[in-house]
Amino acid sequence: MPDHHSVGATQVKEKRQWTVRASEFAKCTFNPIRSIVDSMKLEPHPDKHMIALSIGDPTIFGNLKPHDAIIEAVQNALHKMKFNGYAPTVGYLEARSAVAEYYTTADTIVSPNDVILCSGCSHALDLCISALASRGQNVLMPRPGFSIYRTLGAGYGINSKFYNLKPEAGWEVDLVHLESLIDKNTVAIIVNNPSNPCGSVYNKQHLLDILQIAERHCLPIIADEIYDFFVFKGEEFHPLASLSQNVPILSCSGLTKRFLVPGWRMGWILIHDRNNVLNVEVRGALQSLSQRIIGSNTLVQGALPDILRNTPKSFFDETIATVQENAEIAFEKLQLCPGLHPVKPQGAMYMMIGIEMRRYPEFVTEFQFVERLVSEQSVFCLPGKCFDYPDYFRIVLTIPKEQLLIAMDRIMEFCCDHHIEEKNAGQHIVE
Amino acid sequence: MPDHHSVGATQVKEKRQWTVRASEFAKCTFNPIRSIVDSMKLEPHPDKHMIALSIGDPTIFGNLKPHDAIIEAVQNALHKMKFNGYAPTVGYLEARSAVAEYYTTADTIVSPNDVILCSGCSHALDLCISALASRGQNVLMPRPGFSIYRTLGAGYGINSKFYNLKPEAGWEVDLVHLESLIDKNTVAIIVNNPSNPCGSVYNKQHLLDILQIAERHCLPIIADEIYDFFVFKGEEFHPLASLSQNVPILSCSGLTKRFLVPGWRMGWILIHDRNNVLNVEVRGALQSLSQRIIGSNTLVQGALPDILRNTPKSFFDETIATVQENAEIAFEKLQLCPGLHPVKPQGAMYMMIGIEMRRYPEFVTEFQFVERLVSEQSVFCLPGKCFDYPDYFRIVLTIPKEQLLIAMDRIMEFCCDHHIEEKNAGQHIVE
Ligand SMILES: Cc1ncc(COP(=O)(O)O)c(C=O)c1O
Ligand SMILES: Cc1ncc(COP(=O)(O)O)c(C=O)c1O
Numbered sequence: 001m002p003d004h005h006s007v008g009a010t011q012v013k014e015k016r017q018w019t020v021r022a023s024e025f026a027k028c029t030f031n032p033i034r035s036i037v038d039s040m041k042l043e044p045h046p047d048k049h050m051i052a053l054s055i056g057d058p059t060i061f062g063n064l065k066p067h068d069a070i071i072e073a074v075q076n077a078l079h080k081m082k083f084n085g086y087a088p089t090v091g092y093l094e095a096r097s098a099v100a101e102y103y104t105t106a107d108t109i110v111s112p113n114d115v116i117l118c119s120g121c122s123h124a125l126d127l128c129i130s131a132l133a134s135r136g137q138n139v140l141m142p143r144p145g146f147s148i149y150r151t152l153g154a155g156y157g158i159n160s161k162f163y164n165l166k167p168e169a170g171w172e173v174d175l176v177h178l179e180s181l182i183d184k185n186t187v188a189i190i191v192n193n194p195s196n197p198c199g200s201v202y203n204k205q206h207l208l209d210i211l212q213i214a215e216r217h218c219l220p221i222i223a224d225e226i227y228d229f230f231v232f233k234g235e236e237f238h239p240l241a242s243l244s245q246n247v248p249i250l251s252c253s254g255l256t257k258r259f260l261v262p263g264w265r266m267g268w269i270l271i272h273d274r275n276n277v278l279n280v281e282v283r284g285a286l287q288s289l290s291q292r293i294i295g296s297n298t299l300v301q302g303a304l305p306d307i308l309r310n311t312p313k314s315f316f317d318e319t320i321a322t323v324q325e326n327a328e329i330a331f332e333k334l335q336l337c338p339g340l341h342p343v344k345p346q347g348a349m350y351m352m353i354g355i356e357m358r359r360y361p362e363f364v365t366e367f368q369f370v371e372r373l374v375s376e377q378s379v380f381c382l383p384g385k386c387f388d389y390p391d392y393f394r395i396v397l398t399i400p401k402e403q404l405l406i407a408m409d410r411i412m413e414f415c416c417d418h419h420i421e422e423k424n425a426g427q428h429i430v431e
Numbered sequence: 432m433p434d435h436h437s438v439g440a441t442q443v444k445e446k447r448q449w450t451v452r453a454s455e456f457a458k459c460t461f462n463p464i465r466s467i468v469d470s471m472k473l474e475p476h477p478d479k480h481m482i483a484l485s486i487g488d489p490t491i492f493g494n495l496k497p498h499d500a501i502i503e504a505v506q507n508a509l510h511k512m513k514f515n516g517y518a519p520t521v522g523y524l525e526a527r528s529a530v531a532e533y534y535t536t537a538d539t540i541v542s543p544n545d546v547i548l549c550s551g552c553s554h555a556l557d558l559c560i561s562a563l564a565s566r567g568q569n570v571l572m573p574r575p576g577f578s579i580y581r582t583l584g585a586g587y588g589i590n591s592k593f594y595n596l597k598p599e600a601g602w603e604v605d606l607v608h609l610e611s612l613i614d615k616n617t618v619a620i621i622v623n624n625p626s627n628p629c630g631s632v633y634n635k636q637h638l639l640d641i642l643q644i645a646e647r648h649c650l651p652i653i654a655d656e657i658y659d660f661f662v663f664k665g666e667e668f669h670p671l672a673s674l675s676q677n678v679p680i681l682s683c684s685g686l687t688k689r690f691l692v693p694g695w696r697m698g699w700i701l702i703h704d705r706n707n708v709l710n711v712e713v714r715g716a717l718q719s720l721s722q723r724i725i726g727s728n729t730l731v732q733g734a735l736p737d738i739l740r741n742t743p744k745s746f747f748d749e750t751i752a753t754v755q756e757n758a759e760i761a762f763e764k765l766q767l768c769p770g771l772h773p774v775k776p777q778g779a780m781y782m783m784i785g786i787e788m789r790r791y792p793e794f795v796t797e798f799q800f801v802e803r804l805v806s807e808q809s810v811f812c813l814p815g816k817c818f819d820y821p822d823y824f825r826i827v828l829t830i831p832k833e834q835l836l837i838a839m840d841r842i843m844e845f846c847c848d849h850h851i852e853e854k855n856a857g858q859h860i861v862e
Contacts, residue, residue, distance in 0.1 A: 018649045018677075018679075018705075018708045019708075019711075020618075020649075020651050020679060020708050020709060020711070020712070020713055022562055022563070022712035022713050022715070022716035023562055023564055023565040023587075023716065024565040024566065025561050025565065025720075026561065026562045026717075026719055026720055027716070029720055029722070031719065031722045059515050060516050065515070066512075066515055071510070071512075074509055074730070075506065075509060075510075078502060078505055078506060079502070081496060081502075083694060084490050084496070084691065084692045084693070084694050085488045085489075085490035085491050085693055085694050086693045086694055119550050119696070119727075120724060120725055122724050123723075123724040126723055130456050130457065131453055131454055131456075132451070132453070132454060134454040134455040134456065135455065137454075148723075151722070152723060156456055187451075187452075218449045218451075220451050246449075248449075260515065261515045262515070262517045263515050263516050263517055263518055263728070263729025263730070263732075264515065264728055264729060264730065265724075265726070265729075274449075277449045277450075278451060281451070281452055282452075282453050284453070285453035285454065285457030285458070286457075288457055288460050288461060288462065289456075289457055289460055291462045291465065291582070292460060292553065292554075292557055292582070292586075293553050293554040293557060293724075294551055294553050295696070296696065296728075297694070297695055297696050297727075297728040297730075297731065298694025298695060298696075299505070299695065299728075299731075300728065300730075301694075
């Protein structure tokens with residue numbers, strides 16, 4: 001509807017109607033998960049309680065809770081009455097020092113000046129993407145991948161280019177495809193390890209291969225490592241920055257997942273500069289951008305040194321053991337479901353499951369499969385569409401075991417009800 | 432420096448140098464206060480301790496502290512263990528309900544759905560500006576005014592147009608000037624009341640006059656009311672939204688100033704829609720934008736109902752009394768300084784002081800005046816330049832009285848040392 005222009009007798013300026021439009025920025029800022037979920041018919045079966053395997057919040061089931069040391073640290077910070085005022089926009093020095101210390105190893109030295117505290121890892125990613133890329137430039141990101149990368153970039157007119165992950169190779173990056181996407185407008189590569197939604201954990205060699213591509217094309221990497229160290233027994237997490245002397249890397253992480261406090265909104269960027277490449281402009285850019293919303297909550301900042309120092313290793317081990325047990329249970333059960341192909345995770349809190357769609361001719365897409373799973377079995381999984389990856393769905397592994405077992409039985413029942421035999425599969429297509 | 436292109440024997444793609452640039456967005460995001468202060472020579476006099484009258488953080492002197500009820504509320508929220516997970520990106524319903532209740536009066540009904548919790552008032556302003564304005568459009572804002580409005584808009588390519596405030600009329604808006612700035616690309620007016628840096632509090636009629644202009648041109652208003660109710664005895668604060676039935680208003684506020692917890696980063700937007708104007712697009716836009724960084728700290732959100740209900744009126748009264756007493760002391764003292772013209776504030780935490788520059792011929796700008804005040808008297812005030820307003824400086828009024836008295840004496844000494852007599856003033860200009 002165009003504005004209606006009329007010039008009144010007593011008016012100098014044009015009279016406009018009350019039409020207040022939203023900005024382009026807002027219109028382009030679009031969370032696909034939200035709108036996909038909102039567009040779904042989510043009527044659970046009336047006789048079965050709903051089991052939501054959809055939400056990446058490890059705290060919602062009540063079985064996983066932050067350790068006492070974490071709560072105490074905030075309690076102490078609160079009562080010190082020293083953490084109520086404005087902190088520097090990049091965070092208190094003490095808090096940044098604690099993060100730096102936490103990540104410093106014999107090989108990788110992180111200084112407090114390399115740390116920018118943010119309001120959650122999302123904010124860290126927002127700063128990194130918006131510091132590196134301008135309108136019309138592009139950032140490479142994984143498919144399937146976490147949707148916020150694209151959401152954050154789109155508002156700024158930054159293009160997203162998706163490199164493929166290979167389910168048959170434990171979701172490793174298709175390196176040839178990745179490299180083929182790089183063009184003169186490419187400004188960064190996002191690498192998410194361990195991965196949401198895949199639960200994959202890359203080995204050293206694969207990370208080195210990715211780094212080699214970045215180095216060949218002189219591209220910095222944004223390493224989304226919000227699940228850092230969140231790997232199953234026997235697996236090893238390699239911080240990307242520990243493996244390169246030449247590629248500048250912005251590592252994003254935070255307390256969110258492993259410390260089980262997503263609502264506290266404490267994230268950070270570690271600036272791993274190499275050969276003073278980021279010092280020229282990007283470090284300053286990140287600092288300027290941090291001034292927009294003046295940093296993260298100071299109580300959590302004040303508690304950060306104690307949180308990072310005092311949370312016992314056993315706490316993480318227990319969380320991971322819970323998730324790993326669930327992963328094993330779910331993997332075994334789902335493998336037995338006709339036409340389902342779970343991909344075994346090595347860390348994080350998720351598993352992706354492929355659906356052989358031709359064995360489910362009732363459903364055109366995995367979206368319909370997931371919708372019907374809700375209405376018949378009251379089990380809600382996220383359709384692959386949420387990660388730009390059709391024919392798959394994602395489950396979360398942080399749910400209490402008993403609930404998971406029920407959910408797995410229901411999925412089995414659902415598959416038994418709806419699949420057709422292998423030998424008949426595909427027939428419907430030609431009918 | 433252009434990229435260096437060379438095609439190596441084994442390489443398919445162009446080889447680039449390690450030149451990683453910052454984005455346009457980052458380059459345009461520029462906090463003038465930070466860079467102005469950084470550019471100042473701030474060497475205090477070695478024999479006099481530094482008194483910083485520059486920082487708008489009411490907690491830094493230690494004399495003003497959040498009330499016990501505020502601390503207890505967070506303590507309780509922490510131990511309930513219910514506020515660690517993700518909240519909805521606009522905030523918990525209970526927290527939004529508490530804010531809605533806090534602002535609801537007989538005349539103005541605020542529903543929880545009209546509240547969006549943000550990471551501080553800066554974030555609230557960021558959402559409002561970026562939801563309403565696109566590249567090439569403009570937003571009207573006060574001069575002198577808080578610099579973040581321009582900083583936030585500039586990154587998005589939004590133009591800032593400054594309407595004048597009139598020091599001789601208690602910093603009321605120059606309405607004729609305001610209206611003259613409106614053009615077809617104008618999408619919103621920012622009104623800051625009570626004001627930083629002026630400390631002005633507008634009366635009802637003046638606010639009605641501003642609203643009339645907005646109504647005439649069908650422009651929504653962003654009301655920065657972070658100092659809401661922070662007015663001296665005898666003054667009255669009128670929420671802008673309480674005075675209009677037709678102008679859509681986004682009111683921004685938070686805990687920051689009045690509750691003395693700037694670091695906690697708890698702000699909010701109240702959506703005062705009128706005739707369903709904002710419902711069409713803007714409400715949805717604000718909600719989408721809130722998903723970028725997933726809202727504000729959940730512990731503070733969990734505490735918000737208790738904070739808003741249990742903080743006693745006496746706490747606010749005491750803070751205001753402290754500031755008002757300081758305002759009166761500073762005003763009286765500064766009025767006696769030759770060539771200084773303090774403008775009496777009615778609220779907030781600041782006072783602007785005009786300098787008759789022709790009576791200080793040693794200094795070309797107020798910037799030099801302020802710099803020398805540091806080197807000779809160790810008193811640091813913000814130069815008007817920080818608010819786009821030369822020939823003035825701003826002081827904060829939250830400092831302990833004893834410190835304020837010392838600072839005032841030092842300013843007097845400084846003025847006595849440097850001013851020239853009225854009758855001689857201006858001579859230097861023609862010399
Ligand atoms: C891969 C990945 N990155 C970043 C985030 C965002 O984390 P935060 O809640 O700290 O913003 C998530 C949250 O689910 C995630 O899965
Ligand atoms: C007028 C005005 N608006 C907004 C803000 C920002 O408040 P917050 O710290 O909640 O982001 C300030 C802070 O000084 C201010 O003076």
